[in-house]
Each structure stands twice: as C-alpha cells, then as structure tokens.
Amino acid sequence: MTGFGGQFETEAVPGALPKGRNSPQRPAFGLYAEQLSGSAFTAPRHENRRSWLYRMRPTADHRPFERYEGASLFAPGTANEPVAPNRLRWDPPTDLPGGADFVDGLVTMMSNRDPADLEGVAIHLYRASRSMAGRVLVNADGELLIIPQAGTLRIFTEMGRMELAPGWVGLIPRGVRFRIEIEGEATGYVAENHGAPFRLPELGPIGSNGLANARDFETPVAAYEDVDGPCEVIQKYLGSLWTTTLDHSPLDVVAWHGNLAPCRYELARFNAIGTVSFDHPDPSIFTVLTSPSDVPGRANADFVIFPPRWMVGEDTFRPPWFHRNVMSEAMGLIHGEYDAKAEGFQPGGLSLHNLMSGHGPDVESWRKASDADLEPMKIESTMAFMVETCWPYVPTRFALDRAQPDYDLAWADFPKAQLPK
Numbered sequence: 326m327t328g329f330g331g332q333f334e335t336e337a338v339p340g341a342l343p344k345g346r347n348s349p350q351r352p353a354f355g356l357y358a359e360q361l362s363g364s365a366f367t368a369p370r371h372e373n374r375r376s377w378l379y380r381m382r383p384t385a386d387h388r389p390f391e392r393y394e395g396a397s398l399f400a401p402g403t404a405n406e407p408v409a410p411n412r413l414r415w416d417p418p419t420d421l422p423g424g425a426d427f428v429d430g431l432v433t434m435m436s437n438r439d440p441a442d443l444e445g446v447a448i449h450l451y452r453a454s455r456s457m458a459g460r461v462l463v464n465a466d467g468e469l470l471i472i473p474q475a476g477t478l479r480i481f482t483e484m485g486r487m488e489l490a491p492g493w494v495g496l497i498p499r500g501v502r503f504r505i506e507i508e509g510e511a512t513g514y515v516a517e518n519h520g521a522p523f524r525l526p527e528l529g530p531i532g533s534n535g536l537a538n539a540r541d542f543e544t545p546v547a548a549y550e551d552v553d554g555p556c557e558v559i560q561k562y563l564g565s566l567w568t569t570t571l572d573h574s575p576l577d578v579v580a581w582h583g584n585l586a587p588c589r590y591e592l593a594r595f596n597a598i599g600t601v602s603f604d605h606p607d608p609s610i611f612t613v614l615t616s617p618s619d620v621p622g623r624a625n626a627d628f629v630i631f632p633p634r635w636m637v638g639e640d641t642f643r644p645p646w647f648h649r650n651v652m653s654e655a656m657g658l659i660h661g662e663y664d665a666k667a668e669g670f671q672p673g674g675l676s677l678h679n680l681m682s683g684h685g686p687d688v689e690s691w692r693k694a695s696d697a698d699l700e701p702m703k704i705e706s707t708m709a710f711m712v713e714t715c716w717p718y719v720p721t722r723f724a725l726d727r728a729q730p731d732y733d734l735a736w737a738d739f740p741k742a743q744l745p746k
C-alpha cells in the first residue's frame with residue numbers, strides 16, 4: 326500500500342476487519358482488538374498516529390520480562406567519560422559480532438539523551454549472519470530506521486512483511502514486533518529515534534512536490550503466522566534489553582487499520598533538488614525524513630541523503646563547504662564515494678562531527694574542487710547519508726576504541742592564504 330502516513334486498512338482473512346467501528350463487542354473469529362498508539366491520544370489531528378490491530382491473542386498475555394544477557398554491544402550505555410570535541414571516523418569495524426542474528430548483531434556506536442526523555446537518537450551498526458529463529462525484537466524506546474548496506478533483509482513485522490535491500494530504508498514504528506530473516510550475511514545501519522515519529526519535511530517554497538514524495542513509501546499488507554510454540558520476545562526498554570517467552574508467535578495480526586505502520590522507501594526515488602545558479606545549498610535540501618523537536622526548525626533528528634545528482638553551480642566551490650554546526654552530524658556511506666572525502670570514508674564506515682566541530686572537505690577534495698573546470702558534472706554511483714540532531718552524540722566505548730587514530734590529518738596541510746603585500 327502506498328503513501329506516507331496514510332490511513333490504511335488491510336485484512337489477510339476476509340471479514341477479519343470490523344466495519345464502521347474499531348472495537349466491536351465480539352470481533353470476527355474471536356480476534357482481539359488492540360490499539361497501538363504512536364502519539365498521545367490528544368495529539369493534534371495532523372500529528373496523531375495510531376493503528377488498530379486484530380490479533381489471535383492479546384499482547385497483554387505475557388509473563389514478566391527479565392534482563393536479556395545477549396547482544397552485549399547493543400545499547401550498553403555510552404562511554405563514561407567527558408566527550409572530547411574531536412571529529413571521529415570509523416572504518417567498517419572488522420570485529421562486529423560473527424554468527425549472530427540481527428538482534429545479537431546490533432552494535433551501538435553513539436547516542437544522545439535518555440530514551441525516557443522521548444527525545445534523542447542512537448546510531449547502531451548491525452552484522453547479521455543468520456535469520457532470527459523463534460524470536461522477535463521490539464523497541465519500546467523509539468522507531469527504527471533500518472539502512473541496509475549489504476545483504477537483503479526480509480522483515481516479518483506484526484503488520485506485514487517487507488523486503489529491504491541496500492538502497493532502501495525501512496521504518497518500524499515504536500512497539501511493533503518483528504523478525505528478520507536473511508540469506509548469507511547482511512550489514513548496515515540503524516537510526517533509533519526516541520523522539521517524535523519521522524515525517525516528511527515541509528517543502529516551503531519548493532512547493533507541493535519534490536524530495537521524498539509521499540506516494541513512494543510502501544507499507545505492507547496484513548500477514549500473520551499461526552504458530553503455537555515458544556517464541557522469545559526481546560524488548561529494548563528504557564535503554565536496556567529484556568526478554569520473555571510466549572507460547573505462541575506474536576506475529577499473529579490478521580487485520581489492521583490506521584496510520585501507524587512500517588514502511589519502506591527506495592532512496593533512488595528521492596527527487597534531489599540543488600542549485601541551478603551558484604553556491605552549495607545547506608544539506609537540509611536533501612532531507613528525506615525529519616523528527617521535529619519542541620523548538621521550531623531544530624530537528625530532534627533529520628535523515629538526509631547525498632544521492633547521485635548533477636552539479637552545475639557556476640563560480641562555486643561545489644562540495645560541502647567548511648563549517649561549524651550547532652547541530653551534530655553522524656554520517657554513513659551505503660556505497661560509492663562521498664564528495665567531501667577523497668579517501669578514508671568507506672562504505673559501511675561512519676563519521677561523527679559533533680556540535681561546533683570544524684569540518685568540511687579534506688585537503689585532496691578541496692584541491693580537486695578548487696581546480697576543477699566547472700562544467701556540468703554528474704556525481705554518480707554513490708549514496709551517503711547523515712543523521713543530524715540537535716543533541717550532541719556520545720560515542721560508546723566500542724566506538725571510541727575503534728575510531729581512526731589519524732582522522733584530523735584529513736584537514737592538515739592546507740596552504741595558508743596569501744594576502745596582498
């Protein structure tokens with residue numbers, strides 16, 4: 326079903342979805358009606374997100390959660406030391422967990438705020454070498470934006486199934502349980518958004534079309550499994566991992582309706598807009614999805630991409646300029662090269678330019694762009710992304726211990742400007 330945040334309705338068994346009401350006295354087939362809220366009941370209508378699920382057993386039927394002892398690198402808390410004002414960059418770590426499924430293969434690199442604040446974002450990497458079997462994951466701390474870098478994920482959520490290959494991103498709402506199956510190995514990134522759900526950015530003077538168009542988001546139709554037998558539920562809750570075991574699969578939603586649902590989006594559909602005269606626009610022009618904070622215009626998290634595009638600016642330094650930003654920037658690379666970094670930023674790698682840290686093109690990129698003939702030129706075969714947030718990131722111990730030791734050298738040896746004598 327297409328459209329971002331639409332009011333969908335879908336049933337895997339004809340007659341499962343009640344007509345004209347949400348909570349009939351006796352739902353069809355003895356199903357249980359359950360409302361899943363993604364916003365406060367009283368949120369303004371245009372921000373109100375909720376769905377009604379019709380399931381074989383109520384979610385309420387579970388035994389107590391206990392601490393989950395696996396996935397030791399997933400949400401371990403951030404490094405217990407002051408955050409240095411250093412720029413950081415990582416090669417794709419060679420020691421991500423081996424032989425793990427998606428849950429145990431998650432590794433947190435940085436985060437900000439406490440999930441209980443209902444604000445902030447965390448950046449995780451994953452390496453999944455086998456399918457999740459007999460278990461599901463659910464995140465009470467926020468929605469998950471999954472950004473595959475290699476390998477295709479088959480995601481079986483409570484609300485339907487979707488496949489995610491590199492070049493696509495998938496959004497799983499807070500509280501929706503899911504299982505991820507793979508063939509071979511899969512690696513990628515996850516942005517965990519503790520704040521307001523991601524939405525499409527305002528378009529302002531761009532008008533009524535452009536950037537990520539609402540119709541290009543795809544939401545799965547209802548699909549369920551009817552499985553009696555043990556199923557572990559691993560829940561991330563207030564920053565820790567918890568487990569309980571059900572006697573059935575919770576992926577038993579036979580029908581649902583509403584506007585809170587998983588979706589996926591192919592980044593190649595992004596309608597990139599840039600200058601046709603001069604100067605490099607702020608990267609906000611490439612915002613795919615935004616999670617606003619309480620301060621107008623200051624995002625809790627922006628998901629921004631740097632897709633293939635034409636560069637035509639006249640008398641313009643075309644790559645990203647030197648800058649210091651009050652917002653904090655985490656970047657990843659899905660494939661190709663990023664135009665501000667000639668080398669050292671690899672697909673599967675990560676960088677962090679936090680609050681006020683000076684960054685921009687490395688020396689080689691600066692030299693090339695300064696000397697270039699400014700013919701129209703296409704940046705091809707690349708897809709970098711940024712998760713920009715108003716809350717400075719704090720790296721984890723795992724991340725600090727693996728940062729490139731010499732990243733600062735990317736900006737060493739710029740020639741000094743020569744003033745007239």
Ligand SMILES: O=C(O)Cc1cc(O)ccc1O
Nearest residue numbers: 607608644645646654665685
């Ligand atoms: O730092 C970066 O590479 C991201 C970025 C890109 C851009 O085009 C302008 C500003 C900016 O922060």
Ligand SMILES: [Fe+2]
Nearest residue numbers: 648654678684
């Ligand atoms: Fe930047």
